[in-house]
Amino acid sequence: MSDVLNAVAVVITGPMVGVELSVAAFFNPLVARLPDDAFRAARGRSARVLGAVMPFWYVGSLLVLAVAAVRGWPATSGWLCAIATGLMAAVVLLTVTMLVPINNRIAKWPSTGELSRELAARWDRRHRVRVILLLAVFVLLALAVT
Numbered sequence: 001m002s003d004v005l006n007a008v009a010v011v012i013t014g015p016m017v018g019v020e021l022s023v024a025a026f027f028n029p030l031v032a033r034l035p036d037d038a039f040r041a042a043r044g045r046s047a048r049v050l051g052a053v054m055p056f057w058y059v060g061s062l063l064v065l066a067v068a069a070v071r072g073w074p075a076t077s078g079w080l081c082a083i084a085t086g087l088m089a090a091v092v093l094l095t096v097t098m099l100v101p102i103n104n105r106i107a108k109w110p111s112t113g114e115l116s117r118e119l120a121a122r123w124d125r126r127h128r129v130r131v132i133l134l135l136a137v138f139v140l141l142a143l144a145v146t
Helices: 002-032 036-072 076-107 117-145
Strands: none
Touching (some): 002 036, 036 076
């Protein structure tokens, strides 16, 4: 059971971290070069789509990390998963309090005609902090399962 749980944890958490890293490193920097109308449409659409999907992925990752921590306790793998769970909880808190309100405003851009590259840049800066924390979560998980 432990190997299956470890595999599930990696399969759920790894791609989520990859998506967030791709958004920070590739998607948003490319979209930032677009003219205003295309920028507004691309950022608004991606904010709506990812805003609908990511909450479930984040909660799923948090839950599977917590289960892995409990199942691995008191071994080193349990400690590593517990630290990863704590970091993931901090990521969820950061996301809900600082990123979701900005994301919701960006998601409305196409219909409201609003455009604020500064608002998008603020989201991007906070998102980079989130990505660093998520990378730490994944490194801890990878260490725990090996």
